Amino acid sequence: MNTIGHMINGESVSTGERFQDVFNPSTGEVSKQVILASKETVEQAIAAAQAAFPAWRNTPVAKRARVMFKFKQLLEDNADKICQLIGEEHGKISHDAMGELQRGIENVEYACYAPELLKGEHSKNVGPNIDSWSEFQPLGVVAGITPFNFPAMVPLWMYPMAIVCGNCFILKPSERDPSSTLFIAQLLEEAGLPKGVMNVVNGDKVAVDTLLHDERVMAVSFVGSTPIAEYIYTTASANGKRCQALGGAKNHAIIMPDADMDNAASALIGAAFGSSGERCMALSCVVAVGDSAADQLIAKLTKEMKNLKVGAYTDSSNDFGPVITKAHQDKVNGYITSAENDGATIVVDGRNPEVAGYANGYYVGGTLIDNVTADMSSYKEEIFGPVLQVVRVNTMQEAMQLIDDHEYGNGTCIFTRDGEAARYFSDNIKVGMVGINVPLPVPVSYHSFGGWKRSLFGDLHAYGPDAVRFYTKRKTITQRWPSAGVREGAQFAFPS
Numbered sequence: 001m002n003t004i005g006h007m008i009n010g011e012s013v014s015t016g017e018r019f020q021d022v023f024n025p026s027t028g029e030v031s032k033q034v035i036l037a038s039k040e041t042v043e044q045a046i047a048a049a050q051a052a053f054p055a056w057r058n059t060p061v062a063k064r065a066r067v068m069f070k071f072k073q074l075l076e077d078n079a080d081k082i083c084q085l086i087g088e089e090h091g092k093i094s095h096d097a098m099g100e101l102q103r104g105i106e107n108v109e110y111a112c113y114a115p116e117l118l119k120g121e122h123s124k125n126v127g128p129n130i131d132s133w134s135e136f137q138p139l140g141v142v143a144g145i146t147p148f149n150f151p152a153m154v155p156l157w158m159y160p161m162a163i164v165c166g167n168c169f170i171l172k173p174s175e176r177d178p179s180s181t182l183f184i185a186q187l188l189e190e191a192g193l194p195k196g197v198m199n200v201v202n203g204d205k206v207a208v209d210t211l212l213h214d215e216r217v218m219a220v221s222f223v224g225s226t227p228i229a230e231y232i233y234t235t236a237s238a239n240g241k242r243c244q245a246l247g248g249a250k251n252h253a254i255i256m257p258d259a260d261m262d263n264a265a266s267a268l269i270g271a272a273f274g275s276s277g278e279r280c281m282a283l284s285c286v287v288a289v290g291d292s293a294a295d296q297l298i299a300k301l302t303k304e305m306k307n308l309k310v311g312a313y314t315d316s317s318n319d320f321g322p323v324i325t326k327a328h329q330d331k332v333n334g335y336i337t338s339a340e341n342d343g344a345t346i347v348v349d350g351r352n353p354e355v356a357g358y359a360n361g362y363y364v365g366g367t368l369i370d371n372v373t374a375d376m377s378s379y380k381e382e383i384f385g386p387v388l389q390v391v392r393v394n395t396m397q398e399a400m401q402l403i404d405d406h407e408y409g410n411g412t413c414i415f416t417r418d419g420e421a422a423r424y425f426s427d428n429i430k431v432g433m434v435g436i437n438v439p440l441p442v443p444v445s446y447h448s449f450g451g452w453k454r455s456l457f458g459d460l461h462a463y464g465p466d467a468v469r470f471y472t473k474r475k476t477i478t479q480r481w482p483s484a485g486v487r488e489g490a491q492f493a494f495p496s
């Protein structure tokens with residue numbers, strides 16, 4: 001059986017004592033095993049990164065950016081292979097995997113801009129013969145811990161910018177679909193990155209805890225579920241590390257009575273069921289304002305959902321593939337059952353769909369649930385599956401209150417033709433990323449990504465301009481060259 005190891009100091013490491021099965025969710029078969037790193041293995045990676053740091057830090061930024069240019073080219077050249085690996089272990093259909101990879105590549109493109117981003121700030125003559133400037137210095141060894149649902153894109157949110165800023169990186173990918181992540185990191189070596197600057201350790205809590213407690217690791221970026229994000233943030237912070245930890249979500253779409261219902265229904269279908277709903281920006285909850293809006297929308301959704309195709313990642317005519325594991329399939333089905341038991345109406349039931357030839361795959365069909373209320377656990381918790389819930393309210397204020405009261409605040413959107421309502425909504429809603437007639441308002445790579453409330457722990461968002469700040473520390477230098485021969489006495493007043 002194929003074994004997936006680590007990449008430490010530019011070398012493949014395939015020894016270890018603990019292993020975990022990696023499944024092909026489309027078939028339910030074990031396809032590979034991943035080695036779970038020991039504390040000692042992670043410490044080797046940290047030591048390699050630390051040794052590589054002095055030379056990498058002093059490499060001119062234009063030269064660091066040149067590695068990223070080459071890396072981008074290699075990602076494009078290897079796109080088919082990367083998407084195949086994502087499909088095998090995650091279950092994503094190739095069009096969706098391609099989309100994920102493209103968004104990842106856009107972060108590499110932004111990292112190529114580093115010479116401009118790291119120019120710093122300069123002020124001449126802040127006092128007599130005194131100039132002052134701020135520069136952005138790398139932190140040293142930094143780490144990233146990533147989730148299963150975007151094995152290519154989310155790591156690419158982190159290490160291209162961290163590395164181009166002069167840091168050395170240790171990535172701990174998800175143990176559930178580690179192959180594409182490892183393969184992509186190996187392309188960095190081919191792009192000419194010096195050994196030790198980028199390291200990948202596969203593993204579980206043992207690897208994560210080693211990174212969180214080792215004093216050589218200066219900063220930790222995390223993306224995953226909220227309970228783990230909170231644990232990462234509190235532990236990393238208690239150990240004196242800079243930390244950004246992005247967590248889970250429940251993304252609501254308000255449907256106003258004046259919305260273009262046909263377009264809203266199509267947009268919702270893609271945003272709710274794409275990638276089997278396993279996206280932190282998936283639209284999982286519709287808040288319909290007025291019964292007429294709710295009824296019209298549900299009629300259109302029900303009609304369109306008849307054409308949804310769930311199936312194996314190998315057939316690109318499928319709309320979406322399986323969910324990640326058997327346990328997750330059971331969990332998603334369990335939420336549908338709990339909504340039903342709580343009195344909601346199952347309009348389209350995706351439990352146990354028939355997928356010919358793939359009886360053991362982890363499939364859940366597109367599911368639509370009406371009359372959901374805020375006290376139901378299926379509403380309060382993140383389902384992370386192809387399930388769209390509808391909550392009915394009477395006014396836009398009620399809809400906004402519902403969203404504001406939810407513990408998560410990652411993404412949201414409003415469908416309306418009323419500019420005033422849209423402007424009020426975007427200005428006041430307590431959510432980090434807002435769409436106006438845009439169902440998945442995922443910021444482009446030159447903005448930053450992050451939610452509010454319990455969707456993000458820390459201050460700085462992921463990628464974009466915030467990433468430059470996260471992966472550097474500011475130093476401000478004030479310099480004076482007094483005129484020769486001019487004698488100046490001591491001054492006791494605070495300099496002004």
Ligand code: NAD
Pocket residue numbers: 145146147148149150154172173174175203204205208209223224225226228229246247248249279280382384410451455
């Ligand atoms: P997860 O929290 O289970 O795992 C994420 C990472 O944490 C993995 O690398 C895993 O190995 C590690 N981990 C898991 N349990 C741990 C523990 N007890 N101690 C230390 N480390 C641990 O998340 P997942 O299931 O892989 O991903 C899905 C979740 O990620 C969803 O909640 C989704 O909303 C969220 N997500 C959020 C964003 C965002 O930007 N906000 C993006 C993608 C995914």
